[in-house]
Amino acid sequence: MRRSWRHVALVWQKELLDTIRDRRTLTLMIVVPLVLTPVLVLGPNVLRQSQEEKQLQQLQTVAVVNGQEAPELLALLRESGLLRIRSVPDSDAKRAREELEEGEIDAVVEVPEGFAERIAREAEPPEVVIRFDVSRSQSRTAREKLAQLLRAYRERVVAERLKQRGLSPQLLQPFTTRSEVVQAEERVSGFLLSMLLPLFLVLWAAVGGSQTAIDVTAGEKERGTLESLLVAPPKRSRLVVGKFLTITTVTLGATTLSLLGFALSLTLGRGLFPESSIFSQFGFAIRPQVLLLLFGVTALLAALMSALTFTLYLWTRNFKEAQTYASYLSFAVMFPAFLVSFTDPPTTLPAMLLPVYNVAVVIKELLLGDIRWDHIGATLLSSGAYLALSLALAVKVFQDERVLFRQ
Amino acid sequence: MIRVTNLHKRFGDFVAVEDVSFEVRPGEIFGLLGPNGAGKTTTLRMIATLLKPTRGAITVAGFDALEEPEQVRRHLGVLSEHTGLYDRLTAEENVRYFARLRDLPDDEIEKRMAEIFPRLGIDEYAHKRAGTLSKGMKQKVALAIALLHDPPVLLFDEPTSGLDVMSARSVRAFLEGLRGTDKTVLLSTHLMPEAERLCDRIGIIHEGRVVALGTVDELKQLSGKQELEDVFVALVEGGGEL
Numbered sequence: 001m002r003r004s005w006r007h008v009a010l011v012w013q014k015e016l017l018d019t020i021r022d023r024r025t026l027t028l029m030i031v032v033p034l035v036l037t038p039v040l041v042l043g044p045n046v047l048r049q050s051q052e053e054k055q056l057q058q059l060q061t062v063a064v065v066n067g068q069e070a071p072e073l074l075a076l077l078r079e080s081g082l083l084r085i086r087s088v089p090d091s092d093a094k095r096a097r098e099e100l101e102e103g104e105i106d107a108v109v110e111v112p113e114g115f116a117e118r119i120a121r122e123a124e125p126p127e128v129v130i131r132f133d134v135s136r137s138q139s140r141t142a143r144e145k146l147a148q149l150l151r152a153y154r155e156r157v158v159a160e161r162l163k164q165r166g167l168s169p170q171l172l173q174p175f176t177t178r179s180e181v182v183q184a185e186e187r188v189s190g191f192l193l194s195m196l197l198p199l200f201l202v203l204w205a206a207v208g209g210s211q212t213a214i215d216v217t218a219g220e221k222e223r224g225t226l227e228s229l230l231v232a233p234p235k236r237s238r239l240v241v242g243k244f245l246t247i248t249t250v251t252l253g254a255t256t257l258s259l260l261g262f263a264l265s266l267t268l269g270r271g272l273f274p275e276s277s278i279f280s281q282f283g284f285a286i287r288p289q290v291l292l293l294l295f296g297v298t299a300l301l302a303a304l305m306s307a308l309t310f311t312l313y314l315w316t317r318n319f320k321e322a323q324t325y326a327s328y329l330s331f332a333v334m335f336p337a338f339l340v341s342f343t344d345p346p347t348t349l350p351a352m353l354l355p356v357y358n359v360a361v362v363i364k365e366l367l368l369g370d371i372r373w374d375h376i377g378a379t380l381l382s383s384g385a386y387l388a389l390s391l392a393l394a395v396k397v398f399q400d401e402r403v404l405f406r407q
Numbered sequence: 408m409i410r411v412t413n414l415h416k417r418f419g420d421f422v423a424v425e426d427v428s429f430e431v432r433p434g435e436i437f438g439l440l441g442p443n444g445a446g447k448t449t450t451l452r453m454i455a456t457l458l459k460p461t462r463g464a465i466t467v468a469g470f471d472a473l474e475e476p477e478q479v480r481r482h483l484g485v486l487s488e489h490t491g492l493y494d495r496l497t498a499e500e501n502v503r504y505f506a507r508l509r510d511l512p513d514d515e516i517e518k519r520m521a522e523i524f525p526r527l528g529i530d531e532y533a534h535k536r537a538g539t540l541s542k543g544m545k546q547k548v549a550l551a552i553a554l555l556h557d558p559p560v561l562l563f564d565e566p567t568s569g570l571d572v573m574s575a576r577s578v579r580a581f582l583e584g585l586r587g588t589d590k591t592v593l594l595s596t597h598l599m600p601e602a603e604r605l606c607d608r609i610g611i612i613h614e615g616r617v618v619a620l621g622t623v624d625e626l627k628q629l630s631g632k633q634e635l636e637d638v639f640v641a642l643v644e645g646g647g648e649l
Contacts, residue, residue, distance in 0.1 A: 405452075
C-alpha cells in the first residue's frame, strides 16, 4: 500500500476503534435505531390496541330516555349485548344528563314522544339524540356502538317498509362501486415508504455520524489530542481523508442500523397487528437495482454531510459549541426532507441541483418504482461536485492555524 | 540541531514573538525560560510546524520548517504539558498509533517499546486505557511517544507542569539522562530550578523577545545576581534590561 493511503487507513482504523469504544456514539448508533425505533413505532399501537380491545369487550352504560316509546329499538339495543341499557322515563332526562357529565354513565339516548307510532305512520322522521362525552374514550366507544345499532335499526325499518310495498330492498342500491389501483405492487407498497423514508434516510445521513464528527474535530481540540496528531509527519490532507472516511463509515452504519430498526418495527408490527392498516400498507417489494441506487444516493449524501460536518465542527471551539451547530444542522436538513416527503416536490433541473433536496426527491421516486435517470444523474453529479468542494474546504480549514488553535 | 533566526509571530494586532533568534546544538539542552504568555509555546509551535511564522526562518535537523514541514516533523519528538493521549485507547495503542503514523515498521515498534516501556515504568499499565491513568502516567506515555522513533531533536513544552512531585522528578531524571547524548533538546519552562538543573544554556523570553541568552553562570555573572530566579525577576521587572 502506498504510504499516503497507509496513513489514511491508519487514521480511519484508529478513529473507528475510538468510536466503537465510545458509549455515547454506540448508544446513538445501536440503541436508538434498534430499540427506540421499534418501541416508538409499536408502542402506541400496542397501547391503543389493548385499550380498544378492552373497551370493545367492556359494556358501556347507556340511559335510554323514553325507551318505552321505542320498544323495538330498546329490544335491539338490549339484545345486541354490546351495551348495558337502562330505560328511564322522560322525567329523569335531566338526571341522566348529569350522570353523563359526572362520568357515571357513558351515553344518553333521547327518544322523542310517539317514536314508534310516528314510524308506523311513516310521518315526519323523528329525531333520536345521542349525547356523549367526547373527552372520555368509554363514552366515544358507546357513541360508536349506538350509531352502529341505530343504523341497523333504520335499515330494518326501511326493509320492512319496502317489503310492505312489495318492493325489493335492492331498490335503494341501484349499483355498487369498487376501486382498484392501477400501479404496480412496488408503487403501491412504496407509497407510504416514499413518504417516510426520504425523511428518515436524509435525517440519519445528516445526524447519524454527528457524534463521531464532533469527537474527531472539536473533541480532539478540546482534549488537546489534535496537537499530538498535527506534529506527526503525515500530510494534513491524509489526516482529513482518514477522519472523513470514519465519519462516513459511522454515518452509513448508523443509517443501515436505523433502516434495520425500521424494517424490524414493520415486520413485528405486521405480526402483532395483522388487522392494522398502518402496517399492512408498508411493503418491501423493492428490486435489487432500486436498492442499489438507493444505497448509492444515500451513501453520497452521507459522504457529503460527513465532509461538511467535519469542516463545520472543526471550526467550533469545543464539544458544546459543536453540538449546538449539530442541532441547527438537523433542522436545516429537516426542511427539504419534510418538503419532499409530504408534498409533490418540484423536479426542475435547478431544483435537482439543490443538495440534500435532490437526494430526498430521488429516494422518493425510487421508492415509488420511478427510476428517473435525469434526476439521478443530476443528483449524483452535483452531489459529487459538492463533495469534492467540501473535502477541499475541509483540507484548507485543517491547515488554518486560526481554526486549529481557536480559543 | 535547531536554528531560529529573526522569528516573528503576530496574531492580528498582538505580537506574540518578536525577532527571536537562537541555536540549539546536538548534545545540548537549551532552556526557553519565561513567564506564562511570554511566547514560549508559540515559539515551540512554530518550530514544530504547527504555526507558520509571520517572518523569520527555522531549520530543524537541516530541514526548513516552511519548505519541508513533513521532514521537520519526522525528525522531531514533542512533549507538551497536555499529554495529548486518546483516552479510549490503551497506553500501548496510543504509542503504536503515533509510531505507525511515523512509518515505523511493526517489528521496530515492538523492539523500541520493549526498550522504552521498562525504562519509564509503563509496562505495568501498558494495557490500560489512557483515560484511566494518572497525569504522571500519561506524561510518561506521551514521553514514550516522543522518543519511540528515536528523533534527533526533542521539544519539551512545560513537561512537568501539573505533575505530582514523584512524576515530575522521574521526568526530570529522564531529561537529565539526555544530556551528553547526540540529541538536540529544547525545553520550555517557567520553573527556575528545573531550568537551572537541566539546561546547558538558557534563553530568557519576555513579552515575545529573548532578553538574555547564555549559560546559567554567564547570566548570573552578567546580572551580578546569585540565583537564576533573581536574574529572571530583574529582567522581567526591568522590561528586559538588567
